[in-house]
Amino acid sequence: MTKDELSKLLYLGENQTIEFKVKAELRVVGSNVCAFLNTRGGYVVCGIEDDTTIIGIESAEVAKDKLERGLMQHILPTSLISVEIQGVEDKQIIVVEVPAGKDIPYSFKNDIYIREDAHTQKADVETIRDMVLRKQVEPERWERRFSDQADVEDLSKPELKKLFESRRFSQEVISDNHGDLLHSLQLVSLAKYGRLTNAADILFAKTPAQRHPQARVRAVCYNKKSDDDYQDIQHMDGPLVVVLEKLLQFIERNTPTKAHFSSESAQREETALYPTRAIREGLVNAFAHRDYANFSGGIKVEVSPEKVEIWNSGAFPEGINERALEAGHISILRNPDIAHILYLLLYMEKLGRGSVLIREACKRHGIPAPQWHSDVNTGVTLTFFAPEVTEQVTPQATPQATPQATPQATPQATPQATPQVIKLLQVLTNEMDRQQIQLALGLKARKNLRLTYLAPALDSGFIEMTQPDSPKSPTQKYRLTPLGKAVKSGKTS
Known part of the structure; x- marks a missing residue:
């Protein structure tokens, strides 16, 4: 699989900067994330060799959570970085998506990194000075400005609780701050110098429209x-x-x-x-x-x-x-x-x-x-x-208004099922993965299963994936839809 083919498969877009890493190690990934933040953004894809050979990540969920916590703790200032698992060729890889940073210079473990051509390296003194000077002349974003008259008492405690209890919010941050709300908010750029920002007001105030x-x-x-x-x-x-x-x-x-x-x-x-x-x-x-x-x-x-x-x-x-x-x-x-x-x-x-x-x-x-x-x-x-x-x-009933009359229309005819699809419906019970279905059908070729059985059954709405948003997930399974159950039992016209 070429780099372009892999990029298309992962929906990474065209002509993007992608760095492949064999392991999801914070030491290696963190420096590249920092460099992408300080330049134009990019992707770090873990579980793939430089020649795009897919080897996958073992215990991907554990590795993902550990990497996500490490990036949040060691990338400063804090930034939005997406870390997710994707399935490719029956293996799990980790995709780290990094936008172009708005608050350069960013550091990883107190070092500042940049991209030079296709490589990541530490920034020299002149480059860091240039970054700082550019930041000083740029106007402050609206979300970072102080919110006039907003106070912590104006914030919704239940909504703040959801943030601090989120699995993505570093529990180490909470324990270190000993309940200091303003300091916790400052670590995610929602407060500074003891005052709330406009972003904090918009996100958590009970009535932000009073001020905005x-x-x-x-x-x-x-x-x-x-x-x-x-x-x-x-x-x-x-x-x-x-x-x-x-x-x-x-x-x-x-x-x-x-x-x-x-x-x-x-x-x-x-x-x-x-x-x-x-x-x-x-x-x-x-x-x-x-x-x-x-x-x-x-x-x-x-x-x-x-x-x-x-x-x-x-x-x-x-x-x-x-x-x-x-x-x-x-x-x-x-x-x-x-x-x-x-x-x-x-x-x-x-x-x-x-x-x-x-x-x-x-x-x-x-x-x-x-x-x-x-x-x-x-x-x-x-x-x-x-x-x-x-x-x-x-x-659906609308409390504020009288519902309109239900429009009547002719139901669609049930799609025709091929003999292969009928056979698939007969063997499919509960939720089954490809290997179980292939064994139940007595098939030898996976391509035949996909093209002749699964694809037409999915297209006709007789079966559905248990993970429709990750069609290539190694844990993907299939199950009958209500229409498929009706066809299987012979209750359709």
């Missing part, structure tokens, strides 16, 4: 945009994650559900019209990347029968466009402190590859590809399109 009107979020639902009356309208204020979850609930209760009939009973089974993970990722991106300095800006969600639109103020950063979103890219963070907290709270994973996750989730869910539109004057809009109505859908 642009923090208020608006959500509307309408049948037609020209209608005088909205079916549902909400103005939300509060800690960022609380508002994000309220927005997700707003979208879910104001969008239809797809109805299916279970093969095991006469009861209908309903699933969301839009993939929840894609909607959540879209909302997270809006909060992480919006322009908070624009006092006329904000976030707005519009729900209609045809689509869901998520708008945020602030255009794409320079170098990012719709094509880059399709391929994956090194994340360019407008608000790295806010994004870092979302990562610690387990809301952000893939950074620059979140757009790929959204597209893949929509594809698996059977809805049209989402579209992004960026305008320097108006901001960024992400649009999810509803599928054409080919089956019965039922709007």
Whole structure:
């Protein structure tokens, strides 16, 4: 497998800087992460040799957690760095995604590293002096400025507790600070000199809109945009994650559900019209990347029968466009402190590859590809399109408005199953991996299993993966869907 092929497989984007390492050792990975932060960002992929031979990482989950804690402890100032496990060729590797840093110079264990051509090396005195001078002349980010009149008493204790109890938040930090809230927040750049920053206010204040009107979020639902009356309208204020979850609930209760009939009973089974993970990722991106300095800006969600639109103020950063979103890219963070907290709270994973996750989730869910539109004057809009109505859908009850009548439509015909797929459905019980299925079918060639049995069954919706977001995971298994169970029992028409 070539470097380009591996990059495409891992959704790392085109022409990115990638460093391959055999082991996930902090000593080696840390210096490269530091160098990427001080330059243009990049990826460190552990478990792969320089010639792209994949050897994998043993006990990958343990190695990942240890590496993640070490990077958080020894990279200063703190920065958002994504560490995740991916499955390739039945092996597990660790991918470390590093955005271009906004607070250079960064250090690893008190040494400053940079990239020179394709190599990582310690920075010399002249380079460090240049970094410091550049930092001094750059304007301070809005999220780093002091929040006027905000005090620790204004912060939500339950939301702060979630941060400090997160498995990604260093427990060593908590124990060292002996309950000193401001010092703990200072270590993640949410406070300095005993004062809270705007980022702390936006993230954890009970009513941040009192000080920052642009923090208020608006959500509307309408049948037609020209209608005088909205079916549902909400103005939300509060800690960022609380508002994000309220927005997700707003979208879910104001969008239809797809109805299916279970093969095991006469009861209908309903699933969301839009993939929840894609909607959540879209909302997270809006909060992480919006322009908070624009006092006329904000976030707005519009729900209609045809689509869901998520708008945020602030255009794409320079170098990012719709094509880059399709391929994956090194994340360019407008608000790295806010994004870092979302990562610690387990809301952000893939950074620059979140757009790929959204597209893949929509594809698996059977809805049209989402579209992004960026305008320097108006901001960024992400649009999810509803599928054409080919089956019965039922709007969820909306407390604020009278539900619309349920649209009636003709259900889709059950896809035809080939003899090979029928045989697969008959042997598939509970959850089985490829080796178990291959043995049950009496097949010798894995390629035959994949092309003739698994692929058509997945495409027709008869079976599903237990880990759909990691299709190449070595622990991947398969199970029957309700449709597959119905075909297996002969209850479909």
